[in-house]
Structure formats: structure tokens, C-alpha cells
Amino acid sequence: MIPQITLDIIIGGAILGAVYSLVAVGLNLQYGVTRILNVAHGDFLMIGAYLAYFSFTLLHLNPFASIIIIGPFMFLIGFLVYTLILRRMVKSSKSGEELEFRSLLLCFGLAFVIQNLAMVLWTANYRGYEVPSLGMIDIFGVNFEMNRVIIALISIIINIFLYLFLRFTKLGVAMRATVDQPIGCQLVGVNIFNLCALSFSLGILLAAWAGTLISVLSPTINPFMGSPYTLVALVLVILAGIGSFKGNIAGGFVIGYLSYITMRVIHPALTLVVVYAVLILILLIKPKGLFAR
């Protein structure tokens, strides 16, 4: 019996870790490049979940197919939010500190609007949908829902593509460079406004993708489901170190395992508490994050 539960934890934690790293990677990219801490991150995730729900119930699209449409759509939304709202603030802020503070409050206002708009549009009811099951998969004698495994794989694939994008394309290199040296980047001719808009939109796209996947994993969705994911993403950004891609993946698995163990061994309701307590402990030892360079 003991190896059974150990295996369950090893694989279940890995699945959760893969999803968490996807939840946080968008926020980390956004904050690293634009210095805007988007506390509405989880609410964009919620929109992604609802879009998946509606394309499944109304258009009979499998979430694994609708994810292809949801991504670009939310990218567009992110681009609009940045150019119409956030850009003004970036221009009128005198210092980086001021920008961070104001963007934090502004994104809280945004979260407020999104949550309540969703409640008015889609009611506060808990909704759920059943994705056609692909059966169970037997991993070393422990049964796992095939869908869960596929979701973890998709999360990992998205992460790999993002890594390749950041590592090898010109745009990706510019983004990474901006995280390290924003002023130096401008000096060598990077259009930082466009780059910030693109990074922000990419972050929203990733949030929406995470939401789509989570809508399959969790039994129900509702307009206020975003906040816990915002918190997980924030914790992960601190843990990983800002702009650290590898740290984000590693941190995702740390938090994933921690949450899964808490869920299985202690109690599901205590997950956030344990995660947060561990974060404080880590910051006491390493104030710049576990994987900071």
C-alpha cells in the first residue's frame, strides 16, 4: 500500500506542478518585461476557463481543440488592455517604483471589473462540463485519468515552446534582455513600448491557456475562481525569481508537489496555507527567491 500512495504523490504532484508552472509563467514574463504586476492574472485565467466551457457547451468543441482559438483571441484582448489602459500609466509614471505601485492598484481595479462583469454576464453559478473521457491510464499500477496526463503534457509542451521562443527568436532574446537591462535594450534600438505590449499580451494568452486546461481538471468553474490562482502565480514568481524561466518550472514543481501532498495527506482546504507558510520560510533563508540568479 505504501508504494501505491507514494507513486500517486509522485505522479499527481508532477501533473499539478506542470499546470502550476504554466499558470505562473505568463505572470513572470509580464512582470519581468513590463514591471506591471498583474494581480488580475487569475481573472484572465477564469475568462479562459469560461471560453472553453462555452465553446464546449455551445459549439461542441473539445477544449483540446478550442485552446487553439482561445489563445490568439485572448492575446488580442491583452493587447487592447495594454494599449488602451496600461500604456497611459506607463507613460505618466515618473519612476519604476511608482509604476509598480500604480500598476498593482490598477490591476486590482481591473480584477474587480472582470470578476463582477463575469458575474453579471454569466451569473455566479458554479458550472461544470464533462470532457469525453479518454479512459484511464495505468502508470506503474496507479490509475490516472488520461485527460489529466494529457493536460500535464500540454502544459509541458507549451513551456518547451515558450523556452525555445525566448531562447532562439529575436523577439524572445529582446524580451529576456529587457528583463535584465531595460535601459540598455532601448539604447541598442529595441522598441520597448511594442515589446511590453507583446509581452503583456503573451502573458494573458498563457493565463487563458492555463484556464482552459484547468477547466478540464477542476469539476466546476465560477467567476471568482481566479484569486487562488493569482496567489499561486504570485508565490511562484517570488520563489522562482523574476524573469527566471527555469526557476519558474522548478518552482512550479515544488509548489505542485507541496500542494498535492497537502491535499492527499493533510487536508485540501489547507493547501494555500501550507504553500504560503513554506514561501515565508524560504524567503527567510533566501530573500531573493529560491532560484534567483
Add this chain to the structure above:
Amino acid sequence: MNLTNIKLSTLFKFSPILIFVVLACAPFFAKAYHLALLTSVLCWIGLAISWHFFSGTTKYVSLGSAAFFGIGVYITAIFSKSMPFPLVLVLAAAINFLFALCVGLVTLRLKGIYFAILTFGLAELLNNAILFWEMQVTGTRGRFVTPIDVYYPILIITFVIIVSILLLRRTKLGLGLRMIGESEDAAIHFGVNTTLYKVLGFAVSSMFMGLLGAAFAPRWGYIDSGIAFNSLYSFMPAIMTLFGGAGRVIGPVVGAIVISLLEEYLLTTFKDYFMIILGGIMIIIILALPEGLTGKLLRKST
């Protein structure tokens, strides 16, 4: 120029006493609804000014006000049946002060966004922990508080907070906090014990918030962790200060009055869309008033 300055300063010196007297008489002529509204406006003023005392001056943005406010609320809920109300308030102040000392010692080593996130998580953490405790251990959700009229407690506490903050601004602590806000490195070079001042400033500000929470709790009659640790209590004081303008004590006061009245108006006029409009207004305020209302007005007048 000089003359108007003197007039203004004497006016400022006596106006708080005048306002206090008028407000203390309010229950004799105001309607119940207006009195209730006045209570919440006063509570918001207290929260905004306490937030400004630490976060506004040092620029260490705390988003954990709800944590301390909520602790105050819960202390009243737990002890109000077994203790006289003033004693409960003292207890709430003491516990919040000590708790904030511990939190400050841990988190104030972190700068900027890290501090904001950690304090933001604190309220969520307490919310979750208490919810878990209530569901698993006591098997209940929320608590009942004997409702009493909290107008006078809130009025007195808010004025005590305003007066003590005005006095504290001139002390070594207040000046030290302002110096940290201008330049922490310079403050260290001048021999300011920045860690001590930051932790102490944070604890004082949190103590005030807890006191307000404890005094405000009987208004509700019933409370649960979602009400007590509502993230609105974390963000609103910051937005009110930003709206009113940081740097002067009058800023958060003006911000709190305008925004809480606006909130009440929206709530009564557009019930269903109230939260959406409020969020939209928050966004507009942040975009349109980077230095706050009082900052803008004062600049125009000089």
C-alpha cells in the same frame, strides 16, 4: 503669502476640534441612515490614514491591511461576550501590535514588490486558515456579534488615530520613516536604525487598523472570515491615499471621504453594476491622478 500661511495653520489647528465637536453632536440631529454612513466614512478615514502613516511615507506598499482589520474583527467576535468592550479594544490593539511586529521582522527585509505580495498573501492566508479551523474544528461558519451602536467608538478611535499620527510625524519615528521614504540608503548613512523604525512604524499602523476592525465588528451582527478579511480593506486604503494624494495627512482623509461617499452612492443607485463601476472608477483615478487630488489642487493654488 506669509499671512495666508499663518491663517491656514491656525485654522488647521482648531478645525479638528471644531469638527470633532460637531461630529460628537451628530447623533442628536442626524438620521439613522446618515449616522451609519458617517460611521463607515470615519472608519475608512482611519484605515486610510493608518495605511498612509507607514506605506505612504516609507513607500513600502502594504496590501495586508485586511489581515489586521480582520484580526480586530475576530477578536471582538470571540471576546465581546466575556469582556467589557473597551477591554476588547485594548486587547485587539495589543495583539495586532505584537503580530505586526513579527510580520514586520520577517517581511520588511524585502523591498518593493516582494513586500506587497507577502502582505497581500497574509490576508488570504488568515482567511483560509480561519475558514479551515471553523469548518474542521468548531464545525461552524462565522460568528455572531452582539450588535451595538459603534458610532462613538469609531469616532473616538479615528480621532485618536489622527491626533497620534499628527504627533508621531514630528517624533524621531515619524521623521525616520519619512527619511526612509525619501532615500533609505541616506537614512542608513545618517545613523537611522532603519529596521527598527520600519518594523515599529508598521506595527503602529497595523495596531490602528486592528483597533478599527475591533470597533467596527459589532456593526455587522454576523461575521465570517470572508467579511473580516475582504481584500477591499487591503486595497481601498491604498487607492484612497493615491486619490487624495500621499505626503500630507490631509490627502488620505480627503480620499477616504470622497471615495467612500462615491461607493455608497453607486451602491444605492446601481445595485447590480455597482462593483463594475467602482472598479472602473478606480482605474480612471489611477490613470488620471498620478499625484492625487490634493497634490493637484495645492499645485494649482501656488
